[in-house]
Amino acid sequence: MAPPVPYLPGKEPHPREHRLIFKNVDRAGWDPSIDCYLADGGYEQLKKALAMEKSAIIGEVKASGLRGRGGAGFPTGVKWGFIPPANTKPVYLICNADESEPGTFKDRYIIHQDPHQLIEGMAISCYAVGAKLAYIYIREEFPEGAKILEKAIAEARARGFLGANILGSGFDCEIHVHRGAGAYICGEETGLIESLEGKRPYPRIKPPYFPAALGLYMCPTIVNNVESLCHVKHILQMGGAEYAKLGTPNNTGTRILCVSGDVQKPGYYEVEVGKVTMGEVIEDLCGGLKPGRKLKSIIPGGSSAKVLRAGDRYKLKDGRELGIMDIPMDFDTMAACGSMAGSGGVIVIDDSRSISWVLNNLNNFYAHESCGQCTPCREGSLWMKKITDRVVAGKASPADIDTLYGVAKNIDGRTICAFGEACSWPTESFVEKFRDELVADTKPELEGALVSAEPLTAAAGLR
Ligand SMILES: Cc1cc2nc3c(=O)[nH]c(=O)nc-3n(C[C@H](O)[C@H](O)[C@H](O)COP(=O)(O)O)c2cc1C
Numbered sequence: 001m002a003p004p005v006p007y008l009p010g011k012e013p014h015p016r017e018h019r020l021i022f023k024n025v026d027r028a029g030w031d032p033s034i035d036c037y038l039a040d041g042g043y044e045q046l047k048k049a050l051a052m053e054k055s056a057i058i059g060e061v062k063a064s065g066l067r068g069r070g071g072a073g074f075p076t077g078v079k080w081g082f083i084p085p086a087n088t089k090p091v092y093l094i095c096n097a098d099e100s101e102p103g104t105f106k107d108r109y110i111i112h113q114d115p116h117q118l119i120e121g122m123a124i125s126c127y128a129v130g131a132k133l134a135y136i137y138i139r140e141e142f143p144e145g146a147k148i149l150e151k152a153i154a155e156a157r158a159r160g161f162l163g164a165n166i167l168g169s170g171f172d173c174e175i176h177v178h179r180g181a182g183a184y185i186c187g188e189e190t191g192l193i194e195s196l197e198g199k200r201p202y203p204r205i206k207p208p209y210f211p212a213a214l215g216l217y218m219c220p221t222i223v224n225n226v227e228s229l230c231h232v233k234h235i236l237q238m239g240g241a242e243y244a245k246l247g248t249p250n251n252t253g254t255r256i257l258c259v260s261g262d263v264q265k266p267g268y269y270e271v272e273v274g275k276v277t278m279g280e281v282i283e284d285l286c287g288g289l290k291p292g293r294k295l296k297s298i299i300p301g302g303s304s305a306k307v308l309r310a311g312d313r314y315k316l317k318d319g320r321e322l323g324i325m326d327i328p329m330d331f332d333t334m335a336a337c338g339s340m341a342g343s344g345g346v347i348v349i350d351d352s353r354s355i356s357w358v359l360n361n362l363n364n365f366y367a368h369e370s371c372g373q374c375t376p377c378r379e380g381s382l383w384m385k386k387i388t389d390r391v392v393a394g395k396a397s398p399a400d401i402d403t404l405y406g407v408a409k410n411i412d413g414r415t416i417c418a419f420g421e422a423c424s425w426p427t428e429s430f431v432e433k434f435r436d437e438l439v440a441d442t443k444p445e446l447e448g449a450l451v452s453a454e455p456l457t458a459a460a461g462l463r
């Protein structure tokens, strides 16, 4: 058995964690250099992959059950299989390192502390899908991460793990780092592709523009999240079937939960998918709520996920009924409870928070980040922000809450990209679950009054 990995004092993983992707994050004596990575068995899986049939690697990824860690939880092996079999165009791989979903902070730690894990995962993935050119699309706000990646790519190329004829296999592969200009919509895969092509990041409509068929330069393109691509290396190392024993059926492997908000120890925690409940995350991993506070609600999968209310009961198809603290942290149960596991960003909200303020904070973000391409999202995200600006400033009437809900419902399902859902789901779910609290922040005497929203953003204390 391998000796236990030593960690920096105070940074030791919680005993309930299962460190696979974050094994080297906060590791004592670890640095992001290729020498350190090679001394730990780095690039051995790339060597193994290059001796395998491409279809066998895709088969292992399918057998692993890996689901994308970028938000949608789509099975990675299935996505790779969507490249048209008769394709004659170049194939591209894009690593989505935009990490734009509020509440999510995992990819940046991989990039900063273990860049070669990502590069090895990408090189294996490129080989498997037949891509000779790959891009890491990294958000502008991570300049240090971009430099670390560029250095790591140069090191990998110098050692023959990238470039022409990798390790004498006849396989050529280059990875380039592309810095984004800093926009949430550049995390949406087709907006990202437009941006990479040098254009304004207007998302493309699907169908027909599913990237695996019509992606970068209208060629088949696999877009995967940083964490997803890192898993590929471990799947090869363990074998797909063995990897699938981690986690729970249909929700395999490990994933990194990023916990923020009103807990004693916010931070990142890598756990087997579905093996810990929401309660265990809050009570065990995060040391509980802040002293004397009560749980009000949780946004379980990044800011776009629908909010869950403490005290509610969630009925599942198999007859089980769960309280919020009993919900296992997996894709399927979270969806059955009416929300989503998304990007793994768990935002905990206690009874010290005003729901109106929280929703207004989210609405400010979405109004700012809409790309403006489609009317319901462009106008609606701004209207939602203006209404909650009024609520927070004490200038809204109770009827405004109905208008707010109506606006959200008219965005959802009527837009080019999933930003429409991302921006309307918070409002829909907050109004559905916390209508009374929102209405309590309004003033019946303002019914029908004309209120200018413009100066209210400042009053709401957000800008
Ligand atoms: C508005 C919006 C923002 C997104 N932001 C990100 C992001 O920052 N990082 C990411 O990996 N995926 C993001 N996604 C999901 C991507 O479109 C895409 O599904 C993902 O990169 C695929 O990788 P995966 O299959 O490995 O999860 C976003 C989606 C939407 C609709």
Ligand code: SF4
Binding pocket: 185, 202, 203, 369, 370, 371, 372, 373, 374, 375, 377, 378, 415, 416, 417, 418, 419, 420
């Ligand atoms: S839904 Fe919003 S972000 Fe997406 S394309 Fe339409 S306007 Fe742009």
